[in-house]
Amino acid sequence: MKEEGIELIKDGKRLDGRGFEELRPMKIEVGVLKRADGSCYFEIGNNKALAAVYGPREMHPRHLQNAKTAVVTYRYNMAPFSVDDRKRPGPDRRSVEISKVSRDALDPVILTEYYPKTAIDIYVELLQSDAGTRTAGINAASVALADAGIPMRDIVSSVAVGKIDGEVVLDLNAAEDNHGEADMPMAMVTRTGTITMLQMDGRLTKDEFERGLKLATNACREIYELQRTALIEKYSESVGGGEE
Amino acid sequence: MGIEVMEDIRKDYVYDLIERGKRVDGRGFRDYREISVERDIIIKAEGSALVRLGDTSVLVGVKLSMGEPFSDTPNKGVLMTNAELRPGASPDFETGPPNENSVELARVVDRGIRGSETIDLEKMCIEEGEKVWMTFIDIHALDNDGNLMDAAALGAIASLLNTRIPNERYGLTGEDTLSIRDTPVAVTMVKIGENILVDPNLHEENAATSRLTVISNADGTVSGMQKSGKEGLKEEEIVEMVGIGIEKAGEIREKYLGDK
Numbered sequence: 280m281k282e283e284g285i286e287l288i289k290d291g292k293r294l295d296g297r298g299f300e301e302l303r304p305m306k307i308e309v310g311v312l313k314r315a316d317g318s319c320y321f322e323i324g325n326n327k328a329l330a331a332v333y334g335p336r337e338m339h340p341r342h343l344q345n346a347k348t349a350v351v352t353y354r355y356n357m358a359p360f361s362v363d364d365r366k367r368p369g370p371d372r373r374s375v376e377i378s379k380v381s382r383d384a385l386d387p388v389i390l391t392e393y394y395p396k397t398a399i400d401i402y403v404e405l406l407q408s409d410a411g412t413r414t415a416g417i418n419a420a421s422v423a424l425a426d427a428g429i430p431m432r433d434i435v436s437s438v439a440v441g442k443i444d445g446e447v448v449l450d451l452n453a454a455e456d457n458h459g460e461a462d463m464p465m466a467m468v469t470r471t472g473t474i475t476m477l478q479m480d481g482r483l484t485k486d487e488f489e490r491g492l493k494l495a496t497n498a499c500r501e502i503y504e505l506q507r508t509a510l511i512e513k514y515s516e517s518v519g520g521g522e523e
Numbered sequence: 524m525g526i527e528v529m530e531d532i533r534k535d536y537v538y539d540l541i542e543r544g545k546r547v548d549g550r551g552f553r554d555y556r557e558i559s560v561e562r563d564i565i566i567k568a569e570g571s572a573l574v575r576l577g578d579t580s581v582l583v584g585v586k587l588s589m590g591e592p593f594s595d596t597p598n599k600g601v602l603m604t605n606a607e608l609r610p611g612a613s614p615d616f617e618t619g620p621p622n623e624n625s626v627e628l629a630r631v632v633d634r635g636i637r638g639s640e641t642i643d644l645e646k647m648c649i650e651e652g653e654k655v656w657m658t659f660i661d662i663h664a665l666d667n668d669g670n671l672m673d674a675a676a677l678g679a680i681a682s683l684l685n686t687r688i689p690n691e692r693y694g695l696t697g698e699d700t701l702s703i704r705d706t707p708v709a710v711t712m713v714k715i716g717e718n719i720l721v722d723p724n725l726h727e728e729n730a731a732t733s734r735l736t737v738i739s740n741a742d743g744t745v746s747g748m749q750k751s752g753k754e755g756l757k758e759e760e761i762v763e764m765v766g767i768g769i770e771k772a773g774e775i776r777e778k779y780l781g782d783k
Binding site: 372373375376378379380383386387461463467468471472473474475476477478479480481482483484485488489492493496 | 621622623626627629630634637638639640735740743744745746747748749750751752753754755756757758761762765766769
């Protein structure tokens, strides 16, 4: 992973001017799609993620139904134009794996036992990507689920930490991810402190790992506030204004 | 329906036992099943290993061929890891393209090796921008009685340690042994109730609410992690599991990868 000759930290600042424990600027909008049951647009730095949720609706094919719970499906998809070299459309191994861990990140908070035999389908489109797309997707999807009115225990928030030039830092951008020493995306249920996604590649000592995890859990709380505020704003508006 | 009911009864049984401090096969919570590693059993492969974890068995083969480097890394060899969950290994496995479980298996094993820079990919460059060695790690599940992940990861590093570069076949001369710089070992744990168990067998895997794989290296650093399953884990549980993972990896490394 490591590459010589690329300095990612200069005078205690990262290349984009951020401190070690600083998130990129975020933007969030709830209910941006008309046809989906719930939706959310989430930006962090140059990442643009759009999530649409359908359901609970009938599960097809029927043999995939679960007699006791709703089945949550998640499809992570990168737009071909979202990266420097055009990405071939359609699922690849990376997106299959990301879809799986993202689904597992959200499943614990959804009250699937309320809707046996149904499907709750989550579709996440990455319109622009700059490292941290799976975490951006989870942040968007989590809010879209709430927007769809699906009963949940809490909202899930997600962020990555990593190691660049020997320092543990928050929320890697693409340059840092490509030339850094480690990347560790995680997702958390903020209210309970439960971690529902954790992946890691690169190399970290046990101590660096523990520091990274702390950094990420704190950042998740920050993201959580943003998600919560966005939902409250959307729904206080629609009640007050008498509009749908 | 019958099968589902049986599954539930079995889950309850596993769970109840564990709540009383016991495992279905009588092991302690931190114990692995019996491990065996047989290397070089496929002579057509440049490296191979058959790993058994109790009744789970995984065959890993490493093949090397010559190819073109990726344009963004013209001076580096290529590493590809693939996993096949063959139908013969379990009635739950089906033919057809890789599903999310086999993709996950391959990618996590790959990350452990890549993250620790186990293979010096720069040494695998033959002619910059033109010719490099492509290393293919193929994971073949033969029998699934749980924890394919650790068996596959152990099979991968055991195979790599014995992999020979087929210079002669391509009319080249040079060092035939693959330069291996580290020995990443995966340790998978599950949580059942409030208990953490190492090396889950199939019944435990099915009864578990969450699973964490920790891949660590000879110097105790971590080079890969993957959490899966329908429930979350607490921060302190994860920290504990990473500690256990590093410790168990050390034991496995010493016992099965020591004679490099």
